[in-house]
Amino acid sequence: MTPNEYIKENKLEWQPSFNGSISSSLNAYRGALIVEEGKKLSETKVMPPKAQAKQVIMISENDKVKFFACxxxxxxxxxxxxxxYKNFFDKESIIILYVIDLDGNGIFEYEGIKFNAIMLYENSVWNEVLDFVSLEKNDLKKLSNEDKLITIYDQLTNLEKENINKTYEEMKNLIGNTKKSLMGAV
Structure with missing residues (x-):
């Protein structure tokens, strides 16, 4: 089962903007993913999720995630x-978690999988990922949604592998009280 099939079959997508194939061998998902379901009020009415992975950018091949950011x-x-979602990650997966309440960044391993955890204040995951893979918005301006994701995926092959620099426990100790700044009209 592909990650996209798992998400759909288990009703884990939340406000998806893309869920499909981007090439003959790659699938992608953009949107939010449910981490903890909302309260079920009736057969047809469910409250919003209690916890979500928001602004997800996921690229997968067969049953494994190649790139995941949220x-x-x-x-x-x-x-x-x-x-x-652990069954879809492996040692080759590039996973970036942009976390609002962290007071520091780190690369840690959890159950044999490497994660980059980075503080997120005001920016969007999309903009952060473009920085991560050294792309500018203008590089993607005239591309289709599928081609934008393929371009990001292609850039991942140029990245240097970073070493683990924190334990999971050290990452948990970086949890602070930071809240996301809401941007809007002034």
Missing amino acids: ELETFNHFEQFFEK
Whole structure:
């Protein structure tokens, strides 16, 4: 089962903007993913999720995620997130968690999988990922949604592998009280 099939079959997508094939061998997902379901009020009415991986950018091949980036409101949601989606990650997966309540960045390993955890204040995951892969918005301006994701995926092959620099426990100790700044009209 592909990650996209798992997401759809288990009703884990939340406000998806893209869920499909981007090439003959790659699939992608953009949107939010449910980490903890909302309260079920009736057969047809469910409250919004209690916890989500927001602004997800996921690129997968067959049953494994090649690239995954998202926003987590709190690092406290990490274990719940990992339990729900861990079967699709492996040692080759590039995973970036942009976390609002972290007071520092780190690269850590959890159950044999490497994660980059980075503080997120005001920016979007999309903009952060473009910085991560050294692309400018203008590089993608006239491309289709599929081609934008393929371009990001192609850039990942140029990245140097970074070494683990924190333990999971050290990352948990970086949880602070930071809240996301809301931007809007002044």
